[in-house]
Every structure is written in C-alpha cells, then in structure tokens.
Amino acid sequence: MEGTPVAVDAVREVGPETVALELETPDGFDALPGQFVLLRAVPGADDQQADHDEDDVVARHYTLSSSSVEDTFELTVGVDPDGDLSPWLADLEPGAVVHVEGPFGEITYEQDRDIVAVAGGPGVGPAVSIAEAAHDAGHDAVVVYQDDEPAHVDRLEALEDAGATVVFVDEDDEESLREAIEDHLEDGQLYAFGFHDFVAFVAETIDEAGGDSDEALIENFG
Template identity: 70%
Template structure:
C-alpha cells in the first residue's frame, strides 16, 4: 500500500456521526492547520483512499483528522470502529490553504469544515493572536473545543444549517477581524464568498477550501 504507515493512537467521538482520529506523526512529517492528507486503508481487503483535513493545531508527536461517518461509506465506518493500535497509511501533506501563525483569523465552517476551523483558531490563540469561529451545522461537532476557544477569548458563533441570515450577519460582523479561512462543501463556501462580497470584502482574499 502506498504512503507511510502510521499508528492510530485513539478514536474519539466528537459529535453526532463524527469521530476524531489521533495518528502518530511519521518522521519528517511537517504540516500546518488547513492542510490535508490522503489516508489509505483496506477495511474489506480492498484498498480505499480518502482525503482528510488536519483538525489539530500542531503535528508534534501526533496529529488529528476529523471524520464524518456515513454508515454507507466505504472507509469512515471502519475508521470509527477502530480502538487504537491499528495501522493506516498516509500521504502528504497537501494543500496551500494553511495557517502559519501569521495573525488574527476568522475561521468559517460548514459541516465537516469545523475540523480545520478549530485547528486554525487554536493555532492562532497559541501564537498570541485573536480568533473568531463561525460554524453552521444542525449537529455541531467539536463543541468542547469550541467552548474552550470561547473561554480563551475567541468569538464563537454556532448557527443552524438553514440560518442564512445569521450566517450573513456573523460574516459581516467579523469580516475585518482577521484573515478569513472558509471550509465546507461547495454550496456553503460559495454562499460565504457571496456574503463576503456583499459585506464589502474581497472573496478572492479569503482562503477557501472547497470539499466538493
């Protein structure tokens, strides 16, 4: 199997149908919040590969990915069933959307985009910068980390999936508070880009990762 073999250190439920996998960091692996890896495994004896964005602020010793679990999926249900000690293979990191401890941030997430969003917000706080998180999802994940971010001074807004007015209001309120990072599926990131433009910002200056 291609890629570097890494050990699954732990699997933790972090929300409805959502788990976080903590993986041992391979030698010479350097990645930044916002980047992603290609994970390979063979749940039924046949290799399956999927991309997952990092959801940990660092990759020292271990790093984390957040996995939304579709019960009919080829890989995610198997990953969610692991108990630690298993081996998967990773390639990467990939991607140019990355946070390098370079200022205040506004992390905007829809659905599975919350993983990289909390990672970037945490990295910003660790570097002494301010962070805001705007998150839209009917079944929020990583709520404990969001609460910790809020307690540490981050502006955290959690919205229901159909609250378009609330999303527009939150984006408008925080547009000038830092570099915007946007993570989510196509409809969501397109909506955020339109909202940024309507609020007087330049969507081309936002760092947007479209999950497809």
C-alpha cells in the same frame, strides 16, 4: 499500498456521527493547520501493510483538525453508516495501521495573524485547529460554524472561555450566517471550509459586504 504506514493512537467521538482519528506522526511529517492528507486503507483487512489488490484499497482526503503535529496529528471523520471507509475508521483500536500521503494544500496558517474561520459541517475540523493555533500564538480568533449537529463543541467552548469569539448558526439559517460573516469581516484573515454550496455562499457574502473573496482562503470539499 502507497503512502506511509502510521499507527492509530486513539479514536474519540467528537459529535453526532463524527470521530477524531488521532494518528502517530511519522518522521518528516511537517504539516500546518489547514492542510490535508490522503488516507488509504483496506477496510476489514487484518494486515494493512500486506500487499493488497489496489481494487480493495479505499482512499479519502481528510483535513487536519489538530493545531500541531509534534507527536500525533488528528483527522476529523464524519461517519456515514453506509460508507466504504468511515465506519471502519470509527471502530479502529489503538495500534491499528492506516497509510497516509501528504501533507497537501496551500491553505495554511502560520501563527502570524488574527483569523476568522467560517465552517460548514465537516469544515469545523480545520476551523477549530486554525483557531487554536491562533490563540496559542497570542492572536485573536473568530469561528463561525453552521451545523445543526455540531462537533468539537468542547474545543469550541474552551476557545470561547479563553477569549475567542464562537458563533453557532443553524444549518438553514442563511441570514444569521450572512450577518456573522459581515460582523467579523475585518477581524482577521478569513478562512472558509465546507462543501461547494456553503463556501460559494460565504464568498458571495464577503463580496456583497464590501470585502474581497479572492483574498479569503477558501477550501471547497466538493
């Protein structure tokens, strides 16, 4: 199987049908908030390091949701009960092995400026990691998060208690999302993470509000 074998350190529930998969950081893995990895595994196999038929290997991209990768790094996984990989990942025990490739991606945060992170659904993972990295570096952070069943609420509330601005928006409330983006358009480097329709709406709102969506760092999850 391609990729580097890494051990699972912990799996935690962080929201409805959402887990955080914490993995031990392999040698030479130097990722920044905003980047992603390709995770490979053979769900159900006892030995993930054995030779497997490639037809049995399931691969998915996941964006980092930890602000650093010093000893471990975190991936936030939305669990689809009918999915090929996510239910198996959610049930892993510490010491289990998966394979990762990367990091990949040019959307990064280097702890050098104030940020505004706009997240839809699973985009909360990279959004909260960038906000935490900004706060740790002494910069201001804004998170605008649209989801009816939010994840990472404890981390978002901790950021808010520490002085960050966190705006929760209901899933179908486009007007509140538009207003939140407009209100914080000039408050820092703008990031957006989510599926196509969400990030397209964010880009359109930025342009309509007088900003430039080409200067925003936007990750489209497909």
